[in-house]
Amino acid sequence: MLRRRQLLNGAGGWLGAMGALFALNKSAAQTPPQKPATAAGDVPAPSRARGKSPYRPVRVPGAKTLPYTLKNGVKEFHLIAETVKREFAPGMVVNCWGYNGSTPGPTIEAVEGDRIRILVSNQLPEKTSIHWHGLFLPNGMDGVAGLTQPHIPVGETFAYEFTLTQHGTFMYHSHSDEMLQMALGMMGFFIVHPRDPEFRPVDRDYAFMLMSWDINPGTYTPNPATMTDFNTWSMNSLVFPAIPAMVARTGERVRIRVANLSMTNHPMHLHGHRFFVTGTDGGWIADSAQWPAVTTDVPVGAIRVIEFDAALPGDWAFHCHKSHHTMGPMNHAAANMLGVRQNDVMPKVQKLLPDYMVMPMGSDGMGDMTDMAGMGMALPENTLPMMAGDGPFGSIEMGGMFTMVKIRDDQRPDDETDPGWYRHPRGSVAHPVRG
């Protein structure tokens, strides 16, 4: 890595106000992908502990924060575009493309006014580029391959460099063979904190990247050609019940930043609390213009920032309100068995086909299917059940884009750990009293 640093340091004086970019030679880039080391003298990424950082880091459940090194006043980051195996939930590993071993890629965090440099090494099987969605930058840094820069060839490194003149919630994603590369997960958050730490402060700050995938049951690789008929819906490339819950103490102010790079709107719904939509990927919405909501429809290629006061303790669902998006993989063209008395049909069928086993399922709804899955009903390889989640009162019967905000009176300020299920104050209050 020394060699790269020397090169960059040596080039430092040459860097103009407009930014500069580099491609390292192929042999250097072909060394195994490494996280940029935090050597002595480099400035480490801020710790998450309050008071040790000029800003409160954003928590992106399931993704890491990208470290940087400070080089002559420039914060230098390194993204490695590469194939990634991502465990969406225990029992399902997906062949994705991403950055630094992850999809979404690691979160870039910086501060308004920073000058930053991002080295992008291409370890993919094809060329790539990165667009910095929402950021003001020189045209040559915009990352639209073919239009504002050449595609980054396989095995080479490209350097983006610009000064952050704004603050807010942004994204980075591929802009080369864009449909395929985004469909496989090449995306991440780019958070620019305000220089003024008193600007709209919050106690908890979360971010989720929404994505849809078409992964045939029994297989491992998403089909990037699918436009509407997806079967897997993720938040930070995780699906319920593997999406970590958010936590907050009663009375705290919570911010959630939700980005969407799938192919359809996702109306994100919060239970028990009203929020205000306070920002987009275009910046912060003035107080006078904010809408109250319990569901915010996050458009494709856009971000919605919501804020609310954690008023009531409990386990409050936060999920996409399109009901198929809170399900595991299913066949949306399945035959409709509702109301069909299959038990009556079975003997007749078996008279013709002695070995035939009709699954008497769906006649009375699908609520019992989770029980069947629990009873060991075989699922295809690498395939999650349609409905899952063992809650304190039975199956939650969800999947996909579903998680929770766990609000507690005694939640510690820095606790990120799931504090377990909510114990209702009166114990039995959530249990029906049998007559």
Added chain:
Amino acid sequence: MLRRRQLLNGAGGWLGAMGALFALNKSAAQTPPQKPATAAGDVPAPSRARGKSPYRPVRVPGAKTLPYTLKNGVKEFHLIAETVKREFAPGMVVNCWGYNGSTPGPTIEAVEGDRIRILVSNQLPEKTSIHWHGLFLPNGMDGVAGLTQPHIPVGETFAYEFTLTQHGTFMYHSHSDEMLQMALGMMGFFIVHPRDPEFRPVDRDYAFMLMSWDINPGTYTPNPATMTDFNTWSMNSLVFPAIPAMVARTGERVRIRVANLSMTNHPMHLHGHRFFVTGTDGGWIADSAQWPAVTTDVPVGAIRVIEFDAALPGDWAFHCHKSHHTMGPMNHAAANMLGVRQNDVMPKVQKLLPDYMVMPMGSDGMGDMTDMAGMGMALPENTLPMMAGDGPFGSIEMGGMFTMVKIRDDQRPDDETDPGWYRHPRGSVAHPVRG
């Protein structure tokens, strides 16, 4: 029913500030579903007449208002979850699930500050629960089966109880086997009127619940597994031309509250009038933040409240602007006959297949298909035509999510009846003058 009341009264003293819930025994719940009787001493639901109610009731065309009884200061409602046969329009009856014999279920109306109890009896073939979408309530009342309460077993009753600390437009819907139960119609409005009767008063207050269904032509039961390829689009589980028109007098202020629990956005368009979006399921939008519009895109799992002044007399269309959503059932994958001169082809086909009858349809558009339907062209059993509606000037060629606001100079304040087609002031003004 006495037994249930006694039980509830007896339990009244035990009820804490947090609310309480009950399940009545199975034998009681298995008696045929009944509307809660309005016995002597109970407070009847407010009449719709102006001045007799502390609030102006909302009109939900095609659905009833749920009555309540007052028990020690608690307004007690009773919802019975059950299978429902719903006539979407004359000629089409659908096997749905709903509440109290209807989908959408009856509208719950209450006032900010009320303490309410809602008994939910499960007469479905599978377990259920109800989520009170948008309402602030104790976590144990939130209705997410498995997470905040056990599923309500078949034949049992669950009691939700909480105090209304807000006002606005909300929903209730199933949160157990949620995808299937919502796809079959388990939803309703929950209107909380402000304590202050002068808060944003309007003269007419309507509400519509949008839903999509996949009902194969010739069948009666929606397919709950369908995600995108629906063929029936309803407002309050009715389709044009069976959706009652709204009415208003010229100069009156009209509010329409539109909720969406389907699987895609519905952009609702009003003709001839600009409205403002004044509220969501998260509450009322401040004057400073309201957008003018003639189309409001209602996201899934969300509500948009719009308000406008009925400025001009006439029959003004109000409909979803996705053109397939204002059509009756059709085959979206139909072969494209546009511009194909089928009459020329027919003799050649008949030479090969003497009995073959080519329907020379669609060569020049579909506008004549309504006439064909009118001419007695056979439709499959229980299936509506693709385009319908006999207007004053011919076929309106619509279906699905299409209705009207009928504005008249002489509309009576309490009239809910369709006042007939609009007579243009000059009689012939809407008729072309042949040259």
Added chain:
Amino acid sequence: MLRRRQLLNGAGGWLGAMGALFALNKSAAQTPPQKPATAAGDVPAPSRARGKSPYRPVRVPGAKTLPYTLKNGVKEFHLIAETVKREFAPGMVVNCWGYNGSTPGPTIEAVEGDRIRILVSNQLPEKTSIHWHGLFLPNGMDGVAGLTQPHIPVGETFAYEFTLTQHGTFMYHSHSDEMLQMALGMMGFFIVHPRDPEFRPVDRDYAFMLMSWDINPGTYTPNPATMTDFNTWSMNSLVFPAIPAMVARTGERVRIRVANLSMTNHPMHLHGHRFFVTGTDGGWIADSAQWPAVTTDVPVGAIRVIEFDAALPGDWAFHCHKSHHTMGPMNHAAANMLGVRQNDVMPKVQKLLPDYMVMPMGSDGMGDMTDMAGMGMALPENTLPMMAGDGPFGSIEMGGMFTMVKIRDDQRPDDETDPGWYRHPRGSVAHPVRG
């Protein structure tokens, strides 16, 4: 044409405040469609030159402005509904329906307070009507065939007449056999300029109409029955790279008005600049209510007006952010070859099928497909490549709803011409330096 004018003039005295309409006789309408002549004494449409018009005309790339003649103080326009052959891009001609030889039809521009008359001659193979989307007008002028007027028969002319009492961005489109006629392109812009020329002035004012089409590769006629599985995505019925770029000088204020009459939302994203959403088809949004954004989700049947200051020179992409909508025609249900080593499979397949040629494509992504197309890979007749666009740094790999705003320091005020690719100030700045 004299005869029509005489008729109109003769009828002038009869015209009431409410407006009037006419159908000219069939023989007159059957004369070949003509643009209304600008005879001596008529007032020509304003030239585009600054200072010669009471308003700055809107530029609708790919569509013309509809001229008018002034008749006794009434601006008279003439739309001819007819079949249209539209070249979406070189190599693809589509059988559409539209107005005056074009889809979108010519832009109607008028000024608040104007009294206007629009003659609509029906040269289509079936009946039609026009709805004036967003405009306040007498109910008989609203254009809903069957409801507010009779369908306009083939070969006849209908006269719409009303006074413009508002200003803003509106549309006109068919409201007869609406789904089919809109699916084929029967739509156009209707811009009403404010009487006050100082109302929110801008330096550049563009408008785009978004549409989706399902045109089978190798064919020419869109399938109007398609609801979700489209394959062609257009702006003003043009697709990238044939959509003219917008131009602006650094520091100018730019307005873009985007209307959507397709079947799904289109989130329009602008690179490098934040904009504000300043208006809808319902009028102008108050300053206090405007949201900052870099992506605005344009709902179906709605308009979003955005405004921004052209801050930075360069070629800034402006496109729908649904990645399939910036692609040429493709098979969304294609088999997934990603990661499949087809070269290994080919010999085995050829042993069984000696003539079989496996196309080793998609194993490593799709980025090389544009090169293949460039290498002369055969496309079906009348079919565009999936990815196209030769930029200054290679293939832009886009299609469909993709264009640019070209911002230059020296852009001339009235220049509409594509000023070529942006030359980065430092020449090599967008080129990687090989290590």
